[in-house]
Amino acid sequence: MKEIPPTPESFGEIAAAADRLLTGLAGLDDADVAGPSLLPGWTRGHVLSHLARQVPALERLLAWARTGVETPQYAGREARDAEIEAGAHATAATLVAELRASAAHFQRSVEELPAPAWQATVRPFTGELCTPRRILVIRLRELELHHADLDIGYGFADIPDSAxxxxxxxxxxxxxxxxxxxxxxxxxxxxxxxxxxxxxxxxxxxxxxxxxxxxxxxxxxxxxxxxxxxxxxxxxx
The missing domain is CATH 3.30.1050.20 (Nonspecific Lipid-transfer Protein; Chain A)
Known part of the structure; x- marks a missing residue:
């Protein structure tokens, strides 16, 4: 169960992955976003909706670590899927704006998380017990894999070695x-x-x-x- 430390280098990996994704989205129009991704049954809009809505879900885990009050990432799989579907059919401009704003918000959330909270124990949607250090891995993983899933010219060979x-x-x-x-x-x-x-x-x-x-x-x-x-x-x- 991979975790990485809350260092400027770790935060930089996530910020750079988000920047690469946002750069790759430049010029996508509504037809592009409505087109299929490489994930069965998901359009590019579904992928982008998921990445944007993942941020408040992960931030609920950060709140759990900060306050000690158990705050699940999602109420359940149906709630998660409904959130994704609700946003998947928005315009390209809306989806990119949501992704940009959510990425910036996540960056602030992790960079401002108090030091003691990084030692707290939380449980992501996937069920493992971990510290918020794992949330950094989850976010980086999702940004990189789903960037490739969008089928917009970014593949696994394009992921930088460190990430x-x-x-x-x-x-x-x-x-x-x-x-x-x-x-x-x-x-x-x-x-x-x-x-x-x-x-x-x-x-x-x-x-x-x-x-x-x-x-x-x-x-x-x-x-x-x-x-x-x-x-x-x-x-x-």
Missing amino acids: RQIVLDDLLGYYAAAEHVPDFVLSDSEGALLGRFGTGGPVVSGAPAEVLAWLAGRTTGSALHSTAELPVLPPWL
């Missing part, structure tokens, strides 16, 4: 703790070990961007090399 490593470490940690993960060894294209799951199994290797895309369920792993049949991973999230 990609944080997201990759997060997914590796997830699969290390998940059930029903087949046995295999994962390495990068240079042979450096990335993870060992179970005992034995094939050695799967590839460029970090391709490894990340596969672990995140965004590709079939066809660009990876495996010494035997490529393992079938259980669904992520």
Whole structure:
């Protein structure tokens, strides 16, 4: 379960990811936003609506850490999905403005969170107990993966190394703790070990961007090399 410290460098990673996304959205019109994303059943509007509405949800966890009063991220999956759907059909200008404002608000929220709150325990929607340091990882992960999901010319290979490593470490940690993960060894294209799951199994290797895309369920792993049949991973999230 990946966490990163609340440092200027960590805050900078999130701000830079948001800036890259907002830059990529320049010039998108209403037809572009209504078009399909790479996520089944979601338009680009759904992806943008999710990213904007994720901020108040994550800030509810920050409020929990700051006050000690349990404040769930969402009331439930139905409430989360309804929020996303409600905003998904707005104009491109509205969605981009919401995303810009929410990104700036999140940045202020984490940079102003009191030091003791960073040690508090909260529980995100996904169920794990963690400190707000994990919220930084979640936000960075969502910005980077969903930027690629928008299919606007930004792919996994475009994620800067430092940000990609944080997201990759997060997914590796997830699969290390998940059930029903087949046995295999994962390495990068240079042979450096990335993870060992179970005992034995094939050695799967590839460029970090391709490894990340596969672990995140965004590709079939066809660009990876495996010494035997490529393992079938259980669904992520």
